[in-house]
Amino acid sequence: MMESIRTGVQKPWIKFLLAIVVISFVFAGYFTSSGLGSDPNAVATVNDDDITANDLNAAVQAEAARYGEQFNAMFPTDERRREFRLSVLDKLINSELVAQEVKELGLRASDSQVVSQVQDIPAFQVDGKFSTAMLDQLLVRRGWSREEFRQMVGDDIAQSQFIQIFSDTELAMPYEVEQRIALQQQERTVKAFTIKSEQFLDTVSISDEEIEQYYQSNLDSYKVAETLTVDYIELTMDDLAADIDVSEDEIKQFYDSNQDLYRAEEERRVAHILVNTEDKSEDEAKAKIDAIAARIASGEDFAEVAKAESEDFSAEQGGDLGFAGRGVMDAEFEKAMFELESVGDVSDVVESEFGFHVIKLLDIKDGDVRPLAEVKSEIETRLKNDKAEETFYIKKDKMAQLAFDRYDSLTAAAAETELEIKTSEPFSPQGGQGIFANAELIKEAYSQDVLVDGKNSSAIEVSEDHAVVLRANQHIPARTKSLEEVKSQVTTALKRKKAREAAAEIGQSLVAKLNDGEPVDAKLADMGIEWKEASNIRRNSSELGFDITRIAFKAPKPTNGVAKAMGSELMSGDFAVVQVTKVNTPDISKLSDAEQKQAVSRIQRSMGDSGYSALVKATRKDADVVKFEERVQ
Numbered sequence: 001m002m003e004s005i006r007t008g009v010q011k012p013w014i015k016f017l018l019a020i021v022v023i024s025f026v027f028a029g030y031f032t033s034s035g036l037g038s039d040p041n042a043v044a045t046v047n048d049d050d051i052t053a054n055d056l057n058a059a060v061q062a063e064a065a066r067y068g069e070q071f072n073a074m075f076p077t078d079e080r081r082r083e084f085r086l087s088v089l090d091k092l093i094n095s096e097l098v099a100q101e102v103k104e105l106g107l108r109a110s111d112s113q114v115v116s117q118v119q120d121i122p123a124f125q126v127d128g129k130f131s132t133a134m135l136d137q138l139l140v141r142r143g144w145s146r147e148e149f150r151q152m153v154g155d156d157i158a159q160s161q162f163i164q165i166f167s168d169t170e171l172a173m174p175y176e177v178e179q180r181i182a183l184q185q186q187e188r189t190v191k192a193f194t195i196k197s198e199q200f201l202d203t204v205s206i207s208d209e210e211i212e213q214y215y216q217s218n219l220d221s222y223k224v225a226e227t228l229t230v231d232y233i234e235l236t237m238d239d240l241a242a243d244i245d246v247s248e249d250e251i252k253q254f255y256d257s258n259q260d261l262y263r264a265e266e267e268r269r270v271a272h273i274l275v276n277t278e279d280k281s282e283d284e285a286k287a288k289i290d291a292i293a294a295r296i297a298s299g300e301d302f303a304e305v306a307k308a309e310s311e312d313f314s315a316e317q318g319g320d321l322g323f324a325g326r327g328v329m330d331a332e333f334e335k336a337m338f339e340l341e342s343v344g345d346v347s348d349v350v351e352s353e354f355g356f357h358v359i360k361l362l363d364i365k366d367g368d369v370r371p372l373a374e375v376k377s378e379i380e381t382r383l384k385n386d387k388a389e390e391t392f393y394i395k396k397d398k399m400a401q402l403a404f405d406r407y408d409s410l411t412a413a414a415a416e417t418e419l420e421i422k423t424s425e426p427f428s429p430q431g432g433q434g435i436f437a438n439a440e441l442i443k444e445a446y447s448q449d450v451l452v453d454g455k456n457s458s459a460i461e462v463s464e465d466h467a468v469v470l471r472a473n474q475h476i477p478a479r480t481k482s483l484e485e486v487k488s489q490v491t492t493a494l495k496r497k498k499a500r501e502a503a504a505e506i507g508q509s510l511v512a513k514l515n516d517g518e519p520v521d522a523k524l525a526d527m528g529i530e531w532k533e534a535s536n537i538r539r540n541s542s543e544l545g546f547d548i549t550r551i552a553f554k555a556p557k558p559t560n561g562v563a564k565a566m567g568s569e570l571m572s573g574d575f576a577v578v579q580v581t582k583v584n585t586p587d588i589s590k591l592s593d594a595e596q597k598q599a600v601s602r603i604q605r606s607m608g609d610s611g612y613s614a615l616v617k618a619t620r621k622d623a624d625v626v627k628f629e630e631r632v633q
Contacts, residue, residue: 043089044627046096051089053431053631060088070546074571077496079221085632094616097623099155101615102162109157110274110354111330112314112321114150117157118328150328187536189582190552191563192544193529195507197573200499211490215483222486226478227426230445230470233410233419234435235395237465241381241388251379255372262375264367265326270337271302271319271362274312276355289349289356296346302360311355323365333357389465396467400459403469407455410471423473430631438462445470500573507567507575514565514579536584548576555580 042050064071064084075081109117118124124134135149215222255262273296275289292309296302303318310319326334330352340347340361347359395417402413414421424436429446431437436445441460449455450472460468483490510520524530534543541549547570555566555578563579570576 042628043631044093044625046093047100047624049096049100051092051096054437055092056085056089056632059092060085063088063091076572077493080571082632086629089627089632093625093627094620097616097619097625098162099159100623101619102155102159105162107158107162109154109161110312111333111352112312113157114154115321115324115328117153118150119322185538185586186553187538187584187586188552188580189533189535190537190544190548190578190580191531191533192548192552192576192578193524193531194548194570195503195527195529195575195577197496197499197503197575199527200502201495204495204498204502206491206494206498210494211487212483214494215486215490218490219480222481222489224476224479224481225428225430227428227476228445228451228472229426229474230424230450231410231421231473232424232468232470233399233414233417233421234462234466234468235392235399235417235419236467237385237388237392240391240395241384244384244387244391246380246383246387250383251376252372254379254383255375259369262370264370266338266367267323267325267365268337268340268361269323269363269365270321270340270359271306271317272312272314272321272333272357272359273302273306273310273319274355274357275309276311278355285356286349289358293349293358296358296360302346319360320362323363330354333359337361392465392467396459399467399469403456403459410456410469413456413469424470426474426476435462435466435468441468441470445472451475496573500569500575503573503575504567504569507577511565511567511577514577535582547571548578551576551578552580557583 043053043056044051067074075084118135124138126134138149273289273292275285275292277285280288288309292305295305303320306319307315309315312319314321324337326338328334329337332350333352336347336350336357337359340359343361343363345361347357350357350359399413399417399419402416403410406412410421413419425432427433427436427442427445429442431439431442435441438460441462444450444457444460447457450457450470454472456471457469460470462468510523513520532544534541537543537549537552539549539553543549544552551566551568554568556564557580558564563581565577565579567575567577
């Protein structure tokens with residue numbers, strides 16, 4: 001298993017997947033907050049690790065994007081969309097369980113794997129080459145250290161490879177391959193029509209008794225969470241910086257005095273020999289690396305010894321790790337590689353978290369000072385931020401003191417700090433949007449001092465460069481909406497329900513007629529409905545829509561040339577009737593070797609998915625999982 005973790009990341013598709021996952025999640029701020037402490041806005045906890053509302057919102061947006069324009073049609077009501085959010089939450093819980101399992105097993109990616117992965121991400125490249133500056137820009141934006149980011153990427157590599165293990169270890173038997181290929185490549189010729197439920201909305205009648213009964217049966221749907229609206233003033237370093245001017249002379253003076261800051265970072269190309277401690281004691285590993293170091297010192301070729309003895313995937317390349325700058329490698333490894341003075345020098349034995357190394361310096365790229373024109377904008381921003389930071393802390397202290405001294409109003413604090421008093425949208429104790437999703441801000445807003453006693457809050461640090469003072473404006477306790485308030489909503493829900501039932505009733509009657517050999521074309525014409533046909537569609541066809549295709553491959557095959565009809569309600573509430581008029585089963589013997597190999601790969605991946613799902617199910621059964629569904633809006 002550990003070997004799969006080490007080598008699997010070299011597969012092109014895995015590297016491509018990781019690049020997408022890492023960079024999309026990084027820029028969305030979507031790395032789980034697990035392990036950062038209990039969050040009052042958690043929508044779930046998994047063995048005491050939190051999944052927050054922000055985690056869920058980011059995942060919901062990503063998942064909804066996969067549906068594209070079909071999302072609104074497939075999830076037309078608030079109820080259906082809440083179900084969708086809950087299903088995404090389940091996926092997040094499963095993902096967290098796998099992450100914990102990977103950690104429990106001690107699986108990890110090597111330093112060189114992480115370096116390779118980070119350097120291959122296009123967003124961190126300039127002219128096709130890795131840029132430390134691009135990486136640093138991201139880390140500053142997200143407030144992460146390099147070590148934190150490296151840990152995130154390493155965890156993601158290990159988790160992805162753990163999942164891949166299931167596909168790599170499954171073996172499909174010949175008869176299974178034949179059966180699966182026959183099913184996967186089967187083609188069907190289909191006729192179908194859809195009865196739109198919306199055409200019955202104006203024809204169904206709803207009684208007051210039905211409205212009352214539906215309301216009483218669904219009271220939970222009409223609960224309104226406690227909400228609070230606040231007045232607030234906010235101070236941000238970005239806003240302060242935007243109003244600050246920096247002269248050309250200031251920029252030139254800073255550049256001349258700080259040229260080392262604008263020198264391209266030195267990079268070093270090194271090779272190493274690794275002896276890990278995963279399958280041997282530390283003493284055994286140390287003895288082995290000492291023997292290897294002695295061989296190198298006696299004149300043996302470093303690359304040849306690396307190929308024979310190194311326990312890292314880079315062994316095949318003679319231990320060559322390519323170029324790397326500072327802040328990428330393990331701290332002890334990096335210290336040793338930058339202490340080597342000349343190309344060809346070899347280090348003493350170095351111990352890192354991955355084992356013991358001997359390192360050889362292969363090449364050095366010195367950094368040149370970037371011209372002023374290239375860094376002018378960067379310097380201007382830095383000088384603005386420096387001035388803004390000084391102003392920020394002065395104004396923050398003044399804002400906090402005035403808010404405390406004159407606790408019954410924000411007017412004085414706003415006037416003295418030249419800030420505008422704003423009013424929030426209502427937000428619940430589980431949080432709202434933007435800064436009102438911040439746990440500390442929510443806690444302060446719903447505190448005794450603010451909510452009950454009517455005082456200003458303290459200066460709340462939303463982040464290091466963003467502070468807020470607030471006071472309660474309007475508080476609305478939790479309640480259940482009255483029938484009068486929701487009567488229109490209840491009526492609409494009942495009409496939709498009855499319209500779906502009417503569409504299904506007519507649809508089932510037409511299915512019965514078709515299967516009895518009776519004509520239905522006249523009835524369809526009266527309703528303005530037409531048959532749609534598609535020839536030789538496969539399971540992934542979108543020609544008739546995925547819902548219709550799914551039904552078509554569940555529908556019975558023709559018997560003695562006679563098609564049977566099948567009806568089913570669609571996710572939209574419409575009712576579809578499908579007939580399969582012809583089924584073509586592929587002749588497996590006519591498939592090329594490449595096609596058969598591709599099919600086997602797909603089948604093994606599918607079998608691996610099944611094994612992975614079984615593991616998740618078993619892990620979840622033994623885990624302490626708590627879902628706060630009432631917090632899922």
